[in-house]
Amino acid sequence: MVLRIANCSGFYGDRLSAAREMVEGGPIDVLTGDWLAELTMLILAGNRLKGRPGYAVTFVRQMEQVLGACLERGIKIVSNAGGLDPEGCAAAIEKLGLSARVAHVTGDDVTGHDLDLVNLDTGERLTEPVLTANAYLGARPIAAALAAGADVVVTGRVTDAALVTGPGIWRYGWGPGDLDALAGSVVAGHVIECGCQATGGNYSFFGEVPDLAHCGFPLVELHEDGSSVVTKHPGTGGLVSVGTVTAQLLYEIGSPRYLGPDVVARFDTIALSQEGPDRVRVWGVRGEPPPGTLKVAVNYLAGYRNTMTLMLTGLDLEEKARIAQEAIWARVPRESFESVDVSFDPPLLRITVMDRDARRAGRAFSSAVVETGLASYPGFYGLTPPGDASPYGVYWPTLIPAADVRPRVIVGGEEVALPSSERPDPAVEVLVDPVAPRWDATGVPTVPAPLGRVAGARSGDKGGNANLGVWVRTPEEYGWLARTLTVERLVKLLPSLEGLMVERFELPNLNALNFVVHGLLGRGVAASPRLDPQAKALGEELRARMLEVPETFLR
Template sequence: MPAVQRAIRIAGASGGFSDRQRAIGDLAKNCDIDMIIGDWLSECTMTLHGAQKAENEKLKAEGNLLEEPEGMFDPTFMENLMPALPVLRPKGIRIAVNAGASDTELLAKMVQDEINKVGLDLKVGWVSGDEVTETVRRLYQNGEEFISLMNGKPLKEWGHEMLCAQCYMGGAGIAEAFRQGSDIVICGRVADAAPTIGASMWWHGWDREVDLDQIAGSLICGHLIECSSYVVGGYYSGFKALMDGCENLGFPIAEVAADGSCVITKEKNTGGEVSVGTVSSQLLYEIQGPLYYGSDVTANLEGIVMTQLDKDRVQVTGVKGLPAPSTTKVGLTAFGGYQAEFHYYLCGLDLEEKAEWTERQIRKSMGDKGKELTCLKFSLNGYCQENPRNQDVATVDFRIFAQTKNKALMDKFTIDVPGFNRWCLENFLQSCPGATLGNDQRQSQGKPFWEYYVTLLPQSEVQHEVVLPWKGEKLEIPVQNNVRKEYPRDQESYETRDPVALSTFGPTTRGPLGWVVGGRSGDKASDANVGFYVRHHDEWDWLRSAMTIEKFKQLLDGSDKGKKVERFEIPGIRAVHFLVRDHLDRGFNSTSEYDTLGKNLCEYIRAKHVDIPNKFLRRGRF
């Protein structure tokens, strides 16, 4: 910990396994920073890694396991890390990442072995405790119901056999690892913001029992930078103003002060921007309500304020801390079955009738075998423009999506095997006019898919430990004393408390909501969230008054699945947020939706037409 309590400078190097691999090396070499954090995990990747771990354990029991197990953690992490290693000690930079996935110990050992190989003096610690499969089994056998966070149903109604379970841990273990001298801390399923929390707790010496506002501020800072480039212009509603330099938006740097406030800035000489708009956009991503729960603290978002200090510098203040819940989120993985899809391409006029023609033919081919499909979905996606300018824009995708536990129905995609591919293919010569097939049939071969179930586990059941191999020690991280015993599953939902009559905003023009409203959306398992914000105060009065739950459901239109919608407001960034319960059809790994991550929901709503006051339009559009 430094002698002077200046802000710690934390760079966000990765938002997932698909992020740019240059980040850790470039940030370490070129930036004035104290810490690099990175997030390599998601509900998608944890499910895949967890399923692979279960498969590896099965192979081991059978004596068929490879000497080096595969699929246990992010395979690209070492390539990301190695360019940075030589400059960490000279520049005083430390690293905390959650890339360990389902074998944190193995990845930590690989990192230490590489460090030793190149002759560097760096110590690697790691955090354990997120693997809770046997704990969940024991508690379930003893009567714990494990209620779904998504739909409120008990685990016994899930209908799948759990393969593995991993819980979300906080940043306290990371902080302790740094206190003990670690230069690099490898974690498994800590929460996305936990590396930032842990780094800040270590740097500033915060106490989890009393420094709730400070830790809550770092929690939200971690949320802002854990998705790397999102906060500097990725997925930003105002992206058209950032076209110059869009090839490389850069990565964020957060300066976390001793009071828990932070300033978001960015890597120099890159595109993108840090503005109240980009930071507000990322704040709204994947949140669930006014309270943001963590294992270390609960943050209240309703009082958050963002201030543009300078170009590419936004200060975030006003986050209030509450006790952490006594529980933490846990994700259960199970084998779901096999899924496949087949695509017809339809063109021109009468598309609805052409789709009906094709669907009826395919259902006839399936006959009684279709009853063995646990999911069968026909969807017509796209439309033909009036007087289309070319054939491509007149062509739409007619998608047939299916899931089953009967592997034989989807085992092959060759034309001589009865099953899903044949049912779709054999109707081609009886097709409607303007129908054709793609020349790649591989999607119609069944592939395994996984189910993911999200529930809560008592923090007291988690064996949170820090492992320090160079000392030969393990340190227990106990649950803090001030945890709140219970928070309600459903957070407070409300309409605006003092609406303004829409007629007072003057004449209007009918047009897309997105002309004046920005936003972001995302997923948490099968829930989807979407937040909307505006740039001016009078627009805020209009947005919060106009965007009621009823209005939001009207804008959902044909995509409204009739599920519960919850609403709250963040006045400091002029935002209205909606949580759409169980909207994503069981989540990324098993959904039949195109929008597997809920990220397109916001842009769909922004495209819907509403009555917009003319005075807002005169200021310019997003």
């Protein structure tokens, strides 16, 4: 029998009714949800400082709606909604009074450890006081909780895919050496972790997606060998196709070696096929031993920020932007702030200041901008009223030896012993990187066209970096894409990337390329001055750029 694992949340703030829809829409065995984006840990830390819960309270509201039905039908619930307080979240569920056996997983909080605090992306060493530090735990604590009879498992910071891999280990008994099965489950978890992004949400070719307004959430039918089928409940809107699954596979990844605490999943070995309407089979995934370290998400409070946005219209926009800035800095010196970012993307001029002094970055700045209103460029008007500065935090990724982290599983108030943390021999076979097919452009007629007429794209954030995945539908188109869309060409098409380090990775099995743009988002989402701080629109910006495209591809 397959294990049907459904998703009901892709982020803190996702559709509240999704849990009920997944429980009532068709048969499932496990209900999961992902609440913990990198930014969410900082938001929860802010809540905790204000005396509010350090967990996702919306998850508890969902449990009020579905827990009774899940207990009746034997549906297990696995969620990382515990955030910074898994124990508190578990207690809130127990207070619902439905006699559920609730487990919580802790041990991810490593604020008391002697951390090296070297930034994975920049190599810098953190010297600021740490607000939160949470290691990304793996799937085995979740499996242990389920094996101990838990109906609900609430975790803190675990990898997003662990919400699927954990139930897979519980059902099929995979050991640390079952690398391919583990890797397959990680891929399945990555596909459904972001909710409707696997079923047509945020999809480049959105015209293909029926009834997007009522998009159904995804589920996977996970098999013992780690292969799976991605689907959704019948009668729901949206689309499950090779394209929608490919788009999600490219979301927020780096190298084709997708590192995790349980296994390294080789994304360059994934095979996809359309098995029927809204059914995509995922198989062939190979796994390698996990690294001896765990990633740690550190957050610290860096100061205060304020942004003012002005609209520029008509003629001579560059000159108007220059005059606007001269008038502002004449009233409040630019050098008085720790950091200033000015972005001019006509017709918007955005000026962001950051400083440890809340007063300096607050009204002293925003009022100075408003004061220029009658002594600046013609047509002056602003989109932001004067206001105080707001605190901001910085996400700081680092590593910790896996042996230094001790997960704890509490079921019904009692701690459950975890199995030995044996790790597979790192000397097992390591796969050879694939070679992209060659493309012979000799004699091929081309016409100018937007890249998006041929290619889809999906982009997102990973700390201060952005990833940009681009895919096409056929191997022939991929041969052209791999030859055409070099790093140099990408930077020419997207001048905002100029001067940044850009890596390119090839995924011929998915007819895709993945680019990682280092430093595009500065010090992370919460500190990024970009209008698009999570780089969500970067892929669509690229698709609008003109290239010489083979005529046959446009037919």
